[in-house]
Amino acid sequence: MATPEQATTAERLRPADVCRRLLMALEATEGRRRKRKRNTTTDAIGLSIKRDLFEAAIAADPDPDDFEAWLLEYCLQFGLASGPVRAMALEVFDEYRLAVQAASLRAWLDRGAPSDDAARAPRGGSAACAADGVC
Numbered sequence: 001m002a003t004p005e006q007a008t009t010a011e012r013l014r015p016a017d018v019c020r021r022l023l024m025a026l027e028a029t030e031g032r033r034r035k036r037k038r039n040t041t042t043d044a045i046g047l048s049i050k051r052d053l054f055e056a057a058i059a060a061d062p063d064p065d066d067f068e069a070w071l072l073e074y075c076l077q078f079g080l081a082s083g084p085v086r087a088m089a090l091e092v093f094d095e096y097r098l099a100v101q102a103a104s105l106r107a108w109l110d111r112g113a114p115s116d117d118a119a120r121a122p123r124g125g126s127a128a129c130a131a132d133g134v135c
Contacts, residue, residue: 016061018099019092025055025113049088057092068093082132
């Protein structure tokens with residue numbers, strides 16, 4: 001890895017920072033899920049697992065080089081019931097790697113992941129969020 005002076009923006013991205021932004025983007029997914037006419041219980045369960053993963057990664061703040069190993073350790077704590085968690089962990093890791101590589105995705109996340117499907121209420125319910133819901 002490059003020295004801090006040589007590191008690119010992508011190399012400096014911490015998984016916790018990306019997960020924080022992806023958590024905001026999850027609101028759009030929730031908005032789409034609520035609009036569907038079919039039973040979306042399984043979607044809600046998957047999104048809940050993903051939300052828990054994002055929140056745990058934010059709290060743990062693993063180093064970029066250790067993120068994949070951290071995700072594995074997170075999954076192993078669920079033992080034999082880890083299948084759904086492992087599936088979401090793979091998705092979270094793929095989304096992190098994409099955010100590191102794709103400047104356009106990072107820019108969208110930096111803008112608060114705007115979407116017509118997102119809830120109109122401020123993200124996270126924080127009073128610190130702007131009137132348009134971008135925190």
